[in-house]
Amino acid sequence: xxxxxxxxxxxxxxxxxxxxxxxxxxxxxxxxxxxxxxxxxxxxxxxxxxxxxxxxxxxxxxxxxxxxxxxxxxxxxxxxxxxxxxxxxxxxxxxxxxxxxxxxxxxxxxxxxxxxxxxxxxxxxxxxxxxxxxxxxxxxxxxxxxxxxxxxxxxxxxxxxxxxxxxxxxxxxxxxxxxxxxxxxxxxxxxxxxxxxxxxxxxxxxxxxxxxxxxxxxxxxxxxxxxxxxxxxxxxxxxxxxxxxxxxxxxxxxxxxxxxxxxxxxxxxxxxxxxxxxxxxxxxxxxxxxxxxxxxxxxxxxxxxxxxxxxxxxxxxxxxx
Amino acid sequence: xxxxxxxxxxxxxxxxxxxxxxxxxxxxxxxxxxxxxxxxxxxxxxxxxxxxxxxxxxxxxxxxxxxxxxxxxxxxxxxxxxxxxxxxxxxxxxxxxxxxxxxxxxxxxxxxxxxxxxxxxxxxxxxxxxxxxxxxxxxxxxxxxxxxxxxxxxxxxxxxxxxxxxxxxxxxxxxxxxxxxxxxxxxxxxxxxxxxxxxxxxxxxxxxxxxxxxxxxxxxxxxxxxxxxxxxxxxxxxxxxxxxxxxxxxxxxxxxxxxxxxxxx
Ligand SMILES: Cc1cc2nc3c(=O)[nH]c(=O)nc-3n(C[C@H](O)[C@H](O)[C@H](O)COP(=O)(O)OP(=O)(O)OC[C@H]3O[C@@H](n4cnc5c(N)ncnc54)[C@H](O)[C@@H]3O)c2cc1C
Ligand SMILES: Nc1ncnc2c1ncn2[C@@H]1O[C@H](COP(=O)(O)O)[C@@H](O)[C@H]1O
Numbered sequence: 001x002x003x004x005x006x007x008x009x010x011x012x013x014x015x016x017x018x019x020x021x022x023x024x025x026x027x028x029x030x031x032x033x034x035x036x037x038x039x040x041x042x043x044x045x046x047x048x049x050x051x052x053x054x055x056x057x058x059x060x061x062x063x064x065x066x067x068x069x070x071x072x073x074x075x076x077x078x079x080x081x082x083x084x085x086x087x088x089x090x091x092x093x094x095x096x097x098x099x100x101x102x103x104x105x106x107x108x109x110x111x112x113x114x115x116x117x118x119x120x121x122x123x124x125x126x127x128x129x130x131x132x133x134x135x136x137x138x139x140x141x142x143x144x145x146x147x148x149x150x151x152x153x154x155x156x157x158x159x160x161x162x163x164x165x166x167x168x169x170x171x172x173x174x175x176x177x178x179x180x181x182x183x184x185x186x187x188x189x190x191x192x193x194x195x196x197x198x199x200x201x202x203x204x205x206x207x208x209x210x211x212x213x214x215x216x217x218x219x220x221x222x223x224x225x226x227x228x229x230x231x232x233x234x235x236x237x238x239x240x241x242x243x244x245x246x247x248x249x250x251x252x253x254x255x256x257x258x259x260x261x262x263x264x265x266x267x268x269x270x271x272x273x274x275x276x277x278x279x280x281x282x283x284x285x286x287x288x289x290x291x292x293x294x295x296x297x298x299x300x301x302x303x304x305x306x307x308x309x310x311x312x313x314x315x316x317x318x319x320x321x
Numbered sequence: 322x323x324x325x326x327x328x329x330x331x332x333x334x335x336x337x338x339x340x341x342x343x344x345x346x347x348x349x350x351x352x353x354x355x356x357x358x359x360x361x362x363x364x365x366x367x368x369x370x371x372x373x374x375x376x377x378x379x380x381x382x383x384x385x386x387x388x389x390x391x392x393x394x395x396x397x398x399x400x401x402x403x404x405x406x407x408x409x410x411x412x413x414x415x416x417x418x419x420x421x422x423x424x425x426x427x428x429x430x431x432x433x434x435x436x437x438x439x440x441x442x443x444x445x446x447x448x449x450x451x452x453x454x455x456x457x458x459x460x461x462x463x464x465x466x467x468x469x470x471x472x473x474x475x476x477x478x479x480x481x482x483x484x485x486x487x488x489x490x491x492x493x494x495x496x497x498x499x500x501x502x503x504x505x506x507x508x509x510x511x512x513x514x515x516x517x518x519x520x521x522x523x524x525x526x527x528x529x530x531x532x533x534x535x536x537x538x539x540x541x542x543x544x545x546x547x548x549x550x551x552x553x554x555x556x557x558x559x560x561x562x563x564x565x566x567x568x569x570x571x572x573x574x575x576x577x578x579x580x581x582x583x584x585x586x
Pocket of ligand 2: 211213215267268269290294306308309
């Protein structure tokens with residue numbers, strides 16, 4: 001029997017993708033071990049947008065709404081989730097492995113004295129034990145963790161499960177009281193700079209991505225030209241987003257999106273693991289890099305050891321010929 | 322109130338350019354398969370602590386465990402300007418994060434007047450770490466995680482900037498607090514925490530770093546605080562990529578390659 005709680009992160013006013021995947025994962029875990037799934041969503045004015053979580057796999061939906069929860073902050077969010085954990089018995093508590101989930105989950109585990117595994121790629125049951133699988137050592141080793149002091153808290157990475165189509169399930173939705181004190185609001189957001197989404201990279205079949213190797217506006221413009229010539233979307237590393245060349249929703253990787261395109265062309269990207277985890281499932285990878293030893297070059301199907309400033313114009317020419 | 326910052330400095334597996342199998346036939350990490358280094362994010366944590374000290378005055382104490390390889394991260398901290406270093410006399414490899422955090426929390430309590438704790442957010446070997454969060458939970462400190470850089474600091478507060486999924490935000494937190502730092506930080510030269518200084522190397526040549534044993538810390542059996550066990554480890558089958566070098570000078574070769582990949586070959 002597994003009583004499972006799934007933390008639903010609100011993204012753009014609705015349940016985030018990775019949270020929905022975590023919910024699907026919880027559903028299959030509960031179906032195989034016998035148990036039930038509770039989904040928990042925190043925010044402000046979100047009730048309507050999370051109403052279909054029961055059709056997506058939750059037996060019970062808890063919604064906490066308060067204007068002090070309108071943006072994520074560790075203190076107040078932790079307080080609310082903690083109150084739910086104190087009032088109910090759960091065997092497994094799942095979070096999305098996003099900034100938010102990876103922030104909250106281990107903190108709650110430390111407070112409760114229970115075990116926590118972050119960044120899991122799989123959850124499976126073996127000989128009656130629920131095992132949480134992480135990929136470690138630069139993605140060379142799978143490690144299965146068993147949590148010995150429950151509830152088992154875990155954060156699950158993008159790709160853990162497919163989001164199911166809306167089903168017929170009928171669960172109950174229930175709003176819960178939010179009780180916050182001064183101790184919960186010792187940290188404050190003094191400035192937030194968040195851009196609205198402009199692309200959906202996840203749906204792109206061909207992605208041309210720029211890294212710090214573009215060097216400046218000229219190099220960047222070339223990569224953009226290549227993307228246009230291929231009718232592709234542009235992706236970026238964090239270095240490029242930090243430089244202000246592309247908005248944040250183009251960022252691929254651990255703190256960006258995870259993509260699985262048919263073709264990924266990496267232009268001047270070293271292939272740091274935080275980037276690699278966001279695109280390693282691309283079907284075909286082409287790398288352009290001056291450094292043949294860059295990790296991205298070692299992992300690409302086609303590697304072009306060259307200055308992107310000279311080779312990209314040739315590629316564009318080849319495409320138009 | 323002035324700032325007494327503790328930095329947790331970890332010696333970690335260096336997974337850059339990791340080649341060949343990491344595990345032996347029994348599924349354990351092969352001795353010598355991976356070398357170690359000063360976890361880069363912890364170097365950033367140290368750098369941030371030193372900068373906060375420079376801004377508002379105070380003291381920086383570095384805390385670590387027994388060495389697992391050849392890098393003495395505590396000496397490295399002293400060489401960069403930490404005022405004091407303390408070694409927890411336990412082998413971190415034998416402990417899960419919860420158990421290690423219990424020891425670190427006890428050491429921080431023993432120091433007494435600590436009002437700021439800085440740790441690196443991830444550990445390269447696992448891509449994410451929970452040490453900071455565990456510590457924050459145990460010490461009852463407010464935490465800000467994923468901090469990229471310190472925007473401002475005062476006697477009683479710190480403002481940290483962090484990347485969030487669609488941008489960034491600045492968070493002000495009253496001390497005591499715990500900050501976990503990411504890798505891409507510190508404005509003027511993101512990748513360059515200050516190097517070791519020759520003067521300080523000389524000064525600390527003979528410095529004996531005190532060792533606090535688990536018993537000293539009132540945690541005689543740290544492993545009993547573990548909350549997870551490794552059930553199994555196995556090598557990920559190498560994703561066999563048949564890598565083809567494409568000659569950048571050969572325009573028809575480039576064209577043929579593009580045609581192939583666009584057809585999904
Ligand atoms: C928590 C966290 C989340 C992140 N999320 C993402 C993400 O989602 N997407 C993403 O693309 N990136 C992310 N990053 C940043 C990532 O680690 C790389 O910095 C980034 O991918 C590099 O971009 P690049 O390939 O364009 O350029 P570069 O990495 O500039 O090229 C890297 C070069 O820098 C060198 N280098 C690395 N470290 C040092 C050092 N300490 N001193 C000297 N040289 C060094 C390497 O040898 C390499 O050749 C994240 C980092 C952190 C800490
Ligand atoms: N002009 C270039 N063309 C192709 N790759 C480059 C170029 N400049 C840098 N790179 C690579 O892009 C990555 C990021 O560059 P850097 O920020 O200089 O480390 C590194 O792996 C470089 O080798």
